Amino acid sequence: MPENTTPHKRTGTKQKILKVSTALFSELGYKGTSVRKIAKEVGIRESAIYNHYKNKEEIFLEVAKGIFSSPFSQGNTDIKESAMKGKAFLQNFTMQYKLLTFDKSNENMFRLLMIELFQNKELREQFMSEFHDKNVKILSEAFFIMMQNSLIRSQDPMMMSYEFLSTLFYMRLQITLMRFDNDSTTAISTQFEKHVEFFWESVRI
Amino acid sequence: MPENTTPHKRTGTKQKILKVSTALFSELGYKGTSVRKIAKEVGIRESAIYNHYKNKEEIFLEVAKGIFSSPFSQGNTDIKESAMKGKAFLQNFTMQYKLLTFDKSNENMFRLLMIELFQNKELREQFMSEFHDKNVKILSEAFFIMMQNSLIRSQDPMMMSYEFLSTLFYMRLQITLMRFDNDSTTAISTQFEKHVEFFWESVRI
DNA sequence: GTCTATATCACGATAGAC
DNA sequence: GTCTATCGTGATATAGAC
Known part of the structure; x- marks a missing residue:
């Protein structure tokens, strides 16, 4: 019984944000990557991003973490x-x-x-x-x-x-x-x- | 008889822009350095910058050029x-x-x-x-x-x-x-x- | 050559309806 | 969880007075 966000459907969005962000940060760096671009690529609005991550910095740190592991x-x-x-x-x-x-x-x-x-x-x-x-x-x-x-x-x-x-x-x-x-x-x-x-x-x- | 910009006074401003820009670009990168910051550090308004350089990119390339020479x-x-x-x-x-x-x-x-x-x-x-x-x-x-x-x-x-x-x-x-x-x-x-x-x-x- | 003023735009982030 | 709408900020760049 999962009790986390998005209980029964797959957590696709959050993972997709991470995947897209990884590509964008890698290519454009931190400053060059905007939340706008991420949202657009994912296929959602910017505001929806904030349901999954507190802010841009949090996304970046998650990307960096995953990348080094x-x-x-x-x-x-x-x-x-x-x-x-x-x-x-x-x-x-x-x-x-x-x-x-x-x-x-x-x-x-x-x-x-x-x-x-x-x-x-x-x-x-x-x-x-x-x-x-x-x-x-x-x-x-x-x-x-x-x-x-x-x-x-x-x-x-x-x-x-x-x-x-x-x-x-x-x-x-x-x-x-x-x-x-x-x-x-x-x-x-x-x-x-x-x-x-x-x-x-x-x-x- | 110099016939260039700033005929008789010293061309201090343009050189100062370059000097300041070099420091800022080096520390903050391209995206991190704004024309605002450059102007402020130089001690003039942003608009005055454009009397010396066409745009931000031109300043950066000049900095890069000088730095490699x-x-x-x-x-x-x-x-x-x-x-x-x-x-x-x-x-x-x-x-x-x-x-x-x-x-x-x-x-x-x-x-x-x-x-x-x-x-x-x-x-x-x-x-x-x-x-x-x-x-x-x-x-x-x-x-x-x-x-x-x-x-x-x-x-x-x-x-x-x-x-x-x-x-x-x-x-x-x-x-x-x-x-x-x-x-x-x-x-x-x-x-x-x-x-x-x-x-x-x-x-x- | 510098100023004020302004146009235009992209950014990060939030509020509130659905 | 996603949307629309919007705010506030700071960015590049230009026009025109002095």
Whole structure:
């Protein structure tokens, strides 16, 4: 027995608002997206929006929340195990990253992040923790294990992760920008594999 | 005999508009900056703005133009000469980049760039050509020379530049974000030097 | 070149009928 | 839960006096 808003009919409208808002915020940023546009796209009047959300800010925060919960940590495939493979681990990690880069919904997330990064403190913190720290942590563990197994030369694992990750991020930024203008990304897309090659040659023993 | 607008008095107003606009656009983005705010800060009425610029867009493009002409290529110190020094060249290049990162006006520029990157096609093109291509070109030349002199291992110079640059960019982004929130950047600021060390160890023969 | 005054518009949000 | 109607605000931009 559900006792929430819209008891028996499906909660379609609220979800539709969220879906439409996600697309619009991603494309136009916070200021560029108006409640008017959202309502129009959803197919209701502006005033009806306020039956579901207190105000525009509440919609945005809900969008931001949902967007970050998209799991980057894939299957949590035992790091201790896979890190032993050395180069293959990095190839796999990079592949996952590449897939995210070219995934449509993640592309929107990334765009929204970049647009609002300097305007929303909450988003900045999520960027640092979800985007950066999380990946550095995974990579650091892996590099540490590789060092223990004498696969790579000894270095600060955190620093190594930073070096490895920053290039992935920069490629992602460039590709997202290029796709935004419908430029071809074939040339740069092979860069991911080259990056792994270069990095591995730099650190392997 | 000047025959332009404001014949004998100084053209202070137009320059002041530009100066104020630069600060405001950098802080608030395009949508967040209103002609009202600009006028108020300058100390004139909104309508007076239109004696100097056709519209808001024209002001913004002028700001963007000026902001990119800030020369990264410093003294154009003969690359052929300095590249021979190998590691010292990279240290010098990175030092310049670090100075830019911590320079207040360049910090504003970078923030503006990040805010509007996905909203303004012209800015994207300027980013690609001025920000990326230019630096890749300088570094590629240097790496090529280093290879010729057997200072570093043989690789695609462009690719090497990409690898070297992307980390600098990522550090810059992180530092700018942290400074935005008044977080301490002492820990990350030494990363620049570590990056050069790591990279040099990766490529030197 | 600056001012006052105004036109026109889009925005976020609310009140109240259905 | 959605609608119509409306308010208040702040935005870009223009016309015309000084």
